Amino acid sequence: MVLSRFWLAIFISSIAFVIIGLFTGNSYSIDFVLNGKKDDPILISEKYLKEIPKFIQDSIQKSDEKTFTINRDTINPDTTYVYKSQTVKIFSGKQKSDGLLPTCKFSLFEIILPLIAYLAFFCGLMELLIISGASEKLAKKLSPVFEKVFPSIPKNHESISYMTLNFAANFLGLDSAATPFGLKAMESLQTLNTEKDKASDAQIMFMCLHAAGLTLIPTSIIGYRAAENAANPADVMLPCIITSFIGTIAAFLLVGIRQKLNFKSFTLLGSIGIIVGAITGLMWYINGLDIIGKNYFTGNLSGLMLIAIIAFTLIFSFIHEKKFVEKETTIFDTFVDGAKNGMNTGVKIFPYVMGMLVAISFFRNSGLFEIISNGLSFAFSNIGVSKQITDSLPVAMLRPFSSGGSRGFMIDSMKTFGVDSLTGRLSCIFQCSAETTFYVIAVYFGSINIKNTRYTLAMMLLVDLICVITAILVASWFFVK
Known part of the structure; x- marks a missing residue:
């Protein structure tokens, strides 16, 4: 209900603003809102x-x-x-963004079709994990931790393995793999949901942890900085890790308090301690490398991990091939069946994605977003926030709405203010440490026809805000001399 009303508010206010602008002479034509292309x-x-x-x-x-x-x-x-x-x-x-009609086309050809391809491949792999028994073994290993975070999930439930793979993919910056794993997790959690059109506590916790975007290897950010000839493209890596980790902990605590979780569990505290220790150790190792070493390590770790996941799935399936024989199928046929399910999921979520992207397109092209952004920047500048920080705020503001739009602002800020300026670096941290909240909600809940998202949107936006504040503090600590 909240998401629906927010969507309507964006659409209606943007349309009203466009019409008022036309009749008051602030704009000469509204054709660009309908048919224009970005940067025209x-x-x-x-x-x-x-x-x-x-x-x-x-x-x-x-x-x-x-x-x-x-x-x-x-x-x-x-x-x-x-x-x-x-x-x-x-x-x-x-023009700030594609118009309505190009956005409809873009959402199909540039988002949904590639997403369907990713879904087909990774859902095929996940079907192998299920039939071979790998997902069951993984769930058993992680159940002691997950039953504390998700008390409503039965022990050894298959959703545990899907959520683990989703978190791992996000952790390594593997967006193409994270979404299929996440959608499969939501589908599995939906089988436990007694009210099918209403988000369950487990689904809300999963979505909010996902929104925090805990990232270890921000590969794409490093690549963009390298393309702009940064002195050290990987120097934002540690701030990105710290910001996203704090956002993840905040998401867990906020949602956990709302769902009345038991935070005194030794298993839970021990698991958090292990994660903190592992991240600290890895950061210490990476920090000891020279620039070439950092670029080599960060550029290859994510890819190697993805190849390792694929290799493990295929080898484990081959070793346990008799399980496929028992079900009167083969490894390849099982992969194909899973891929078909992935394609069906992609087709199902298309209307949700298209509807959200069109509203965001209208919002940006109407000029309303720019007015709000400039107003906030002006307000922050008047309370003593430095101009270098306010110049980077458009990235933070647009990130929950559009990954592509915020990425464009990030690249523009690096070009305009300097790739090694505080503005350029902070824009990169904003881009890395938050999630495209409205897109993710539309995709994940749309895939299982959830109508009532309860407090998910408010909690995810609060996590985004915490990530923004943390990013500013961390960037100031690291880069302000």
């Missing part, structure tokens, strides 16, 4: 040739393309005059 110039006016300044008329007429661009400086947007069919169209600025 925006039409702001149309005049007859004689109505524009004489020097521009002369420049247009001398140009073979009948166009003229004024580039005043690197900060303000270019203004381009295009003469065609007796009028001059004036363009200025760039």
Whole structure:
């Protein structure tokens, strides 16, 4: 219900803002909201040739393309005059996001189809894990810990292994693998849910832990920084780990308090201690490497772990091939059956993803997001927050709505303010240590037709806020001299 109302609020307020802007003269055309493409110039006016300044008329007429661009400086947007069919169209600025119709197309061809491919492959592997008995063995090993965090899940339940694989994939920055494992976990948890249209406590805890995005190897962030010629592309790695770890602990405590978990369990405290120790040890090892060593280690660990998971699944299935024979199937046929289920899941979640992305597109293109972002930046600057921090806030604000949009702001901040500036580094930490909350809720709950998400959205946004505050403190500690 909360998500539905929030979706309606975004859509309706954005549409109202676009219409008001058109009739008050703040915008000349609304076609860009419907059909425009990201980074396209925006039409702001149309005049007859004689109505524009004489020097521009002369420049247009001398140009073979009948166009003229004024580039005043690197900060303000270019203004381009295009003469065609007796009028001059004036363009200025760039579109923030794809329009409604391109977003519909984008959501299918750039998100759902690749996601279906990932789902097909990894769901095929998960079916092998189930039939071979590997998932059952993994669940048995981890049940003592998971029964403290998820008391409603029966001992050795298959959902434990799926959640473990999802957390491990996120931990290693393997987004393509994390989503299929997570969807399978939600599907498995749904079998235990007595109210099928209402999120269970276990599903909410899983979603909030997932939202914190505990990451060990932020491979993509390091890659973007390397592409911008950072002095040390991996220098944000430790801040990303610390921020995402604190976010994960906060998510566990907040949801655990709401669900009245027993925090005094020796097994639970011991497990948290082991994780903290492992992360600390790995950070100590990585911190001792030189730049080339760090790049080599971080660039290969995630890939090797993914290959190890695939290899383990296939070898374990081969060793226990008799279990497939008992079910009158083969290893390959089992993989194909799992892949088919993954494809069906991808088709099912498409409407949820498309609906959320279109609302976000409207929100950005309407200009409402930019006004809110500028207002918050102004408010923070007036209470003493440094400009370097406020310049990075658009990434933090957009991250819950759009991974691609926040990534664009992150790259832009590195280009504009410097890849090794506090703004550039903080933008990277924001991007790494939070989740695309609205997209994730739409995908995960949409895959199992959950209508009432209860307090999931509020809790995930609170975790996002904690990650933002933590990122600012950690970045200031590491990078402010």
